[in-house]
């Protein structure tokens with residue numbers, strides 16, 4: 001099988017997931033051909049990636065001179081749907097990844113999906129699009145990937161999923177004591193090195209609610225059969241319980257390389273000496289604690305609205321994106337994040353029988369509403 005070359009498009013190539021995806025491309029010369037790259041605004045790094053990987057097509061939110069590096073510019077949605085593309089790595093952050101992900105699924109592609117917000121916004125609709133067009137979604141998120149790996153080869157459905165959580169940057173503090181924490185403090189994740197938005201979502205545990213929602217749709221299991229446990233070491237990435245009481249776990253280093261590579265080569269596994277390995281003897285103790293949900297208002301909010309039908313989950317994602325960006329810009333306090341998200345959800349008039357277009361509109365409305373609500377309260381206060 002070694003001579004198969006996968007033609008790939010990497011969206012969000014300049015981000016944490018995108019850069020690690022390109023590390024794997026580098027580690028396996030001759031196994032991947034980068035047909036397209038897409039990014040946001042980090043033009044200097046994007047240009048270096050174009051110079052190195054020589055994609056035929058690029059898409060950017062930034063400014064790049066026409067014909068740079070010999071690449072043609074095209075919309076994200078067009079690049080992912082090119083007939084020659086085998087694999088799309090969706091490493092974009094937030095609601096902006098929705099339409100490119102949908103376009104890839106509608107074109108019947110295999111999508112390695114890190115951009116979890118889009119599953120939160122419209123899980124059932126994306127799964128239906130994948131089914132209708134023969135497309136495949138492979139998760140690139142460590143906890144759902146662990147569940148996926150535990151389920152491989154099983155013919156029986158799981159009776160329960162147990163998602164592990166590090167607890168984020170403030171796991172030993174009460175919510176009330178977090179009023180004055182700075183973005184720098186919140187960005188210090190105890191075990192993972194990731195992009196800014198997911199690191200703040202990890203500190204509030206909104207990210208854990210997103211993973212529960214993601215797992216509910218990807219593995220077709222009801223919400224009440226998904227548990228979350230605090231596991232400080234982040235070595236057990238998640239567990240699956242079966243009807244006979246047997247529990248399977250997937251363990252790995254706190255490094256997304258394995259997770260990305262698993263999706264890129266699936267169903268093969270490949271040796272990669274660039275990636276760290278776990279040593280069972282030096283692992284030390286592994287601890288699992290019950291989660292005190294009262295400590296994490298974003299987790300409660302995320303689960304409550306992520307379970308609702310219609311446009312509520314998209315509003316949850318859009319409002320959270322705006323609130324996190326306001327916190328990172330020091331416009332609001334850390335502890336204001338759930339309040340702002342909650343106010344936007346309360347103001348929303350949901351659309352039932354939702355289309356993808358409705359979810360995109362709802363998330364945009366939520367982002368604008370959250371930003372406007374904040375600026376209004378700033379003027380009044």
Ligand SMILES: NC(=O)c1ccc[n+]([C@@H]2O[C@H](COP(=O)([O-])OP(=O)(O)OC[C@H]3O[C@@H](n4cnc5c(N)ncnc54)[C@H](OP(=O)(O)O)[C@@H]3O)[C@@H](O)[C@H]2O)c1
Nearest residue numbers: 012014015016017039040041042092093096114115194195
């Ligand atoms: N990082 C991890 O370890 C990890 C683990 C599990 C899941 N995830 C998920 O993977 C996704 C990416 O996370 P990340 O940590 O890689 O984020 P990140 O480092 O912030 O990277 C985000 C990428 O998206 C691009 N981007 C931002 N806004 C865009 C827009 N409007 N249109 C097109 N591209 C845009 C950015 O481009 P520029 O930088 O050029 O502006 C960057 O390439 C998130 O959904 C996250 O929850 C990440």
